[in-house]
Amino acid sequence: MxxxxxxxxxxxxxxxxxxxxxxxxxxxxxxxxxxxxxxxxxxxxxVNLSARALRNGRTGIFTAIVPDLGTAFYARFANSLSNALLAHGHRLVIQTSQYDAELELDLIRRANASVCDGLFVCPTASNGDAVRQAAGDQPVILFDGEDSGDTASLDRIETPNQSGMDAVIRHLAEDCGRTRIGIVGASDRSTPAAKGTRLRLSRCDYALRTMRSLGLNVEHAPVVSDWGVEAGIATARRLVADELAYDALCCMNDELAFGVLRGLAECGIRVPEDVAVTGFDGIPGCTYVTPTLTTVAVDADGMAQAAVSMMERRVGIGGAGLTGDGTVAADAASGNGTASRGNSSRRSRAGSRTEADPRNTIASQRLIAGFRLIVRESTAGRA
Amino acid sequence: MxxxxxxxxxxxxxxxxxxxxxxxxxxxxxxxxxxxxxxxxxxxxxVNLSARALRNGRTGIFTAIVPDLGTAFYARFANSLSNALLAHGHRLVIQTSQYDAELELDLIRRANASVCDGLFVCPTASNGDAVRQAAGDQPVILFDGEDSGDTASLDRIETPNQSGMDAVIRHLAEDCGRTRIGIVGASDRSTPAAKGTRLRLSRCDYALRTMRSLGLNVEHAPVVSDWGVEAGIATARRLVADELAYDALCCMNDELAFGVLRGLAECGIRVPEDVAVTGFDGIPGCTYVTPTLTTVAVDADGMAQAAVSMMERRVGIGGAGLTGDGTVAADAASGNGTASRGNSSRRSRAGSRTEADPRNTIASQRLIAGFRLIVRESTAGRA
DNA sequence: CTGAAAGCGCTTACAG
DNA sequence: CTGAAAGCGCTTACAG
Known part of the structure; x- marks a missing residue:
């Protein structure tokens, strides 16, 4: 070189x-x-990015921490985030926490010491405070993070749990005329660190809320061990063995719904004639399971783009210092001028973080992603 | 800090x-x-990795370039690779080429100039030479790369296309007694840059080879536009419209098979009674589509671990220089002693790549990943 | 076994 | 508008 x-x-x-x-x-x-x-x-x-980073304190490299890339939703989201950052001249390091709270915090701490300008975290069991602390002075964008006290300088993006669940329940009740809706995805508190615990509670709560507001009978939601396909299969079998008291099963994510579809099919239950089934997320499998799955398709690309904007605002880059490696970088240079000016005045030298760092003084933002309710065979029957 | x-x-x-x-x-x-x-x-x-990298010429950060993270096989593989590297104290930057040969080469060139010790590339349309050239002096591990002339210093790992296809065809012919096997996944040469072109040709060839060796009638394989679910659905519909001349459809990957299952179900064709269906890869969906899918489950974890070993051999690290940030790093230190010694003697200073660099003089390796043929409902019927 | 010094490649005040 | 110099934090010969 x-x-x-x-x-x-x-x-x-x-x-x-x-x-x-x-x-x-x-x-x-x-x-x-x-x-x-x-x-x-x-x-x-x-340009040698190590040298630039040493001088600049910036690398243009960000880190995403997701629980798992084997889960379609996270894989797709990581994909979107990677592309959104690339379009701005940045790069993404993707790491997986494997649903392990300790590993997650460790990864965050390591990222902090490493070549990384900021973190995108889908927390598994850690709350915002723990993430904030582990991240040190790195900016963090949190996805679906549990609310906690001191969250200054922690931006958040959430999947549309409330409005999405509301839309699904209304679809089942109003469009499909279902009255005995079972919420598949609750868990008892005894498995707090299991996959998706946080989300599980929140989505279930919202579903029940809408059911109550519609005057529907709110029965005990079937408890599941996690949000995977296997748990869905087991749940379906159990419900059928209990004489299937429901005419609709509203699942907290798509994989759980896939399992429920499987389990019901094995027991000879017809979907949607005997029972309607819905998912949440909008992962690709929804279009090719049998029957195809009605779901809340979360706008992952939009989430990713919003996340990148939030991050750039916090890091305060117009891109100027991070590009210019000989290749054209129009996109990256088109950031806002204010941030760009703030950048150069902020610190005269790398590492001198003595003056108040705007990273931590900017007010935190919060955003809820968009979604589309996509109606398919599992609630509407075959065309 | x-x-x-x-x-x-x-x-x-x-x-x-x-x-x-x-x-x-x-x-x-x-x-x-x-x-x-x-x-x-x-x-x-x-430790500040930028500074260490500047001094060392090493960062402990590697880059993987996969076509897409929305495709389950690549997502899972990236996941495995990320974990395998992490276990050795390294990190992985995952980037997606979106099946664009130009973008792919551009990403490789950029990685070369960036904070990156080596590349793991799943090429889409570029051959080994092009990858090698774009990579410059970076070590590269190629996955299922097309063979080309000058491939010194290019290590390769391949999915078990030949033995895997052989096993599936034999299963269909010998275990299931099928005689009219259609190979779903061929493409005409007019869409050379489409998804999976390279693999498509190779896997189809191997399937046909085994069929010939078994004395089976080799008919024209149904041409598909790509290896996605939609292509599978369209293919199934077309075949049924043509009176379905097959009693088995051997699909070149799982997603194609999912589409075929869908398409057949929509037409009222029973699987496996009327026609057996098989996939290839072993992605999670195989266990929850209806019927569940018989497939060649490729050992992605094994591939990833082998890739990391190959990379470490080429980079010549025992890990010593890359760890020691205060945290224990037993794993990373357990590399082979020879490589470790070679490391320090190789270059006295970062950037001085004047002496012959073993990265380019070590003979290249080639490895074929393992697999398991998993028999499910789509060939064996329900239990 | 330990320390002082050089230098990796870059960016940024600071002088011209 | 351009150049000489300092220094980011680290590792590695080289002297002690």
């Missing part, structure tokens, strides 16, 4: 000029910029 | 000693090590 020094020599300018020119700073004369760019191309120059 | 200098001051030793102590080098007296470690803990020290 060639260095900036070589580019400068090739272009017959100083290293400082070469540096400024490649980053397109407007104090450099246009023809000097062209000269330097040509030289960079000739010697095949690529 | 505190620096090594502060640790040294706290421990009342020099910076060099602190550095050596934290990496557990055996030239440091044991009690000095303890003293430094205690100091590091007190000031909450974490």
């Amino acid at each position: 060639s260095t900036l020094k070589q580019v400068a020599a090739e272009a017959e300018v100083s290293v400082s000029t070469a540096s400024a020119a490649l980053r397109g700073m407007d104090i450099v004369r246009p023809d000097t910029i062209r000269k330097v760019e040509a030289a960079a191309r000739r010697v095949g120059y690529r | 505190s620096t090594l200098k502060q640790v040294a001051a706290e421990a009342e030793v020099s910076v060099s000693t602190a550095s050596a102590a934290l990496r557990g080098m055996d030239i440091v007296r044991p009690d000095t090590i303890r003293k430094v470690e205690a100091a590091a803990r007190r000031v909450g020290y974490r």
Whole structure:
């Protein structure tokens, strides 16, 4: 790899000029910029990000921590986030916590010490405070994080649990005329660290709330061990053995619903004739299970883009310092001017975090993602 | 974040000693090590990887380029790779090429200039040469890459296409007594850059080879547009419209098979009574589609672990230089001693890649992953 | 066994 | 508008 020094020599300018020119700073004369760019191309120059990071305190690399990539929702979300960041000239390191709260906090702590400008965290069992503390001075965007006291400087994005559940329940009650709706996804408190515990409670609560507001009978929701396919299968079998007191089963996520569909099919129960089934998330499988699954399709791309905006606001980048590696980076440079100015004035030197850091003084934002209720065979029957 | 200098001051030793102590080098007296470690803990020290990378030329960060994380096989593989690297004290940046050959090469080139010690690439349409060239001096492990001329210093890992297809075809023919087997997954050459083109050709060829060896009639395989669910649905409909000349449909991957199952169900064709269906990969959906899918379950974890071994061999790390950030790193230190020695002697200074770099002189390796044929309802019927 | 010094490649005040 | 110099935090010969 060639260095900036070589580019400068090739272009017959100083290293400082070469540096400024490649980053397109407007104090450099246009023809000097062209000269330097040509030289960079000739010697095949690529900026060394380690050096830049050491100087800058910035790397353009962010870290996402998701419980698992084997779960379709998280895989798709990580995909969206990765692409959204890439479009802004940044990169994403994806790591998995395997639903282990300790591992999760450890990953966050390590990211903090590592080459990373900020964190995107889908917490499994840790609350906002614990995440905030582990993250140290790194900005964090939290997804579906449990609410807690001191959350200044913790931005949040949530899946539309309340409005989504409301839409599904209304669909089952009003469009499909179901009256005995079972909520599949509750868990007793004895398995607090199991997959999806947090979400589980929240989504179930919202579903029950809408049912009550519609005057529906709220029976005990079937308890499940986790939100996976196996748990869904087991639940369906158990319900059938109990003479299936429901005419609709509203599942807290798609995988659980897949399992329920499987389990019901094995018992010879017809969907949706005997019982309607719904999911939540909108993962690809919904279109090819039999019957196809009515679900709340969460706008993962929108979530990802919002997350990137929040992060850029907090990191305070217009992109200027992070691009300029010879390739065009129009996108990244189009950030807001204020943030960009704030950037350079904020700290004169890497590591000097003595002055108040706006990362922690900006008010925190909160956003709820959009969704679409997609009606398919599992509630509407075959076309 | 505190620096090594502060640790040294706290421990009342020099910076060099602190550095050596934290990496557990055996030239440091044991009690000095303890003293430094205690100091590091007190000031909450974490090594700055940018600085280390600048000095070392190593970051402990690797990059994986997969076509897509929305595809279950790649998501699972990325997951496995990420975990396998983590267990060795490294980290993985996952990026997606979206089946775009240009983007793919661009990502590889960028990774080369960035904070990255090596690349894991699942190529979409680029051949080994193009990947090798884009990667520059970075080590690359290629997955299911097309064979090409100059592949020195390109290690490869392949899914067990030949033995896997052989096992499926034999299962259909010998265990299930099927004689009219259709291979779903061929494509005409007119869509060369479409999803999975490369694999498609190879797997189909192997399937047909086994069929011929068994004396089966090899008819024209149904051409599909890609390897997705939609293509599978369309194929099934087309075949049924053509009076379904097959008693088995051997699909080149699971998603295609899911689509075929869907399409057949919509047409009222029974699986496996009228026609047996098989997939390839072993993604989670196989267990919950109806009927459950017989498939070749590729050992993704094994692939990932082998990939990490190959990479470590090529990068020449025993882990010593990359760990020692205060946390215990037993795993990482247990690499092979030879590589570890080669490491320090290889280059005295970062960036001085003048001497012959073993990265490019080590003979390339090739490995074929393991698999298990898992028989389910789609060929065996319900239990 | 320990310490002082050089230098990885870059960016940014600071002088011209 | 351009250049010389300092320094980000670390590791590694090299002297003691």
